[in-house]
Amino acid sequence: LAKTTQPISMDSYEGQEVNITCSHNNIATNDYITWYQQFPSQGPRFIIQGYKTKVTNEVASLFIPADRKSSTLSLPRVSLSDTAVYYCLGVYGSSNTGKLIFGQGTTLQVKP
């Protein structure tokens, strides 16, 4: 499973675009990059997953360059309700255990 590194915390203001970068230098061929969001005292919620290039859904965009050693989660026009912990995970696509490894994540604080 790819080991990921991401900033411990970030601050932003309402209406701004937020980019959270995740480093995964040892990513393997079959690894996907997956992001989860967690609010206090709640379970994590899946945001987005990608393998390479760009993936976009109604919540976020995920950019993965050609070398796949890093990725960037982009949250457009954040609001106060986007204040949460964001986890970047490298998941082994061929795994038969479904095991996820969560690090400390990035605590995003959105200010008014």
Added chain:
Amino acid sequence: DGGITQSPKYLFRKEGQNVTLSCEQNLNHDAMYWYRQDPGQGLRLIYYSQIVNDFQKGDIAEGYSVSREKKESFPLTVTSAQKNPTAFYLCASSIYSTGADIQYFGAGTRLSVL
């Protein structure tokens, strides 16, 4: 309304007592998982089950036990052998247990020691 239900929301354990945390899902998922989260930390895998009547230890299984007698249920017992049980416990499920499957989480149970 499909999802994962964990109960109770808060639980208190006395010394030497076993307690059981409930996890039920109506998503028709094959795989289910139990995680432990300590303050300011990420999640750590306790046990997982890929199919009914089968389960595997995760990274921190000591002091815990599980059963998977029904597809929709995966209860976790925190035994008296778990000396530091105070934590936030999260149950999750996924369609299968392949690595790229999305995991859906319950709202969690917060366990404290009296």
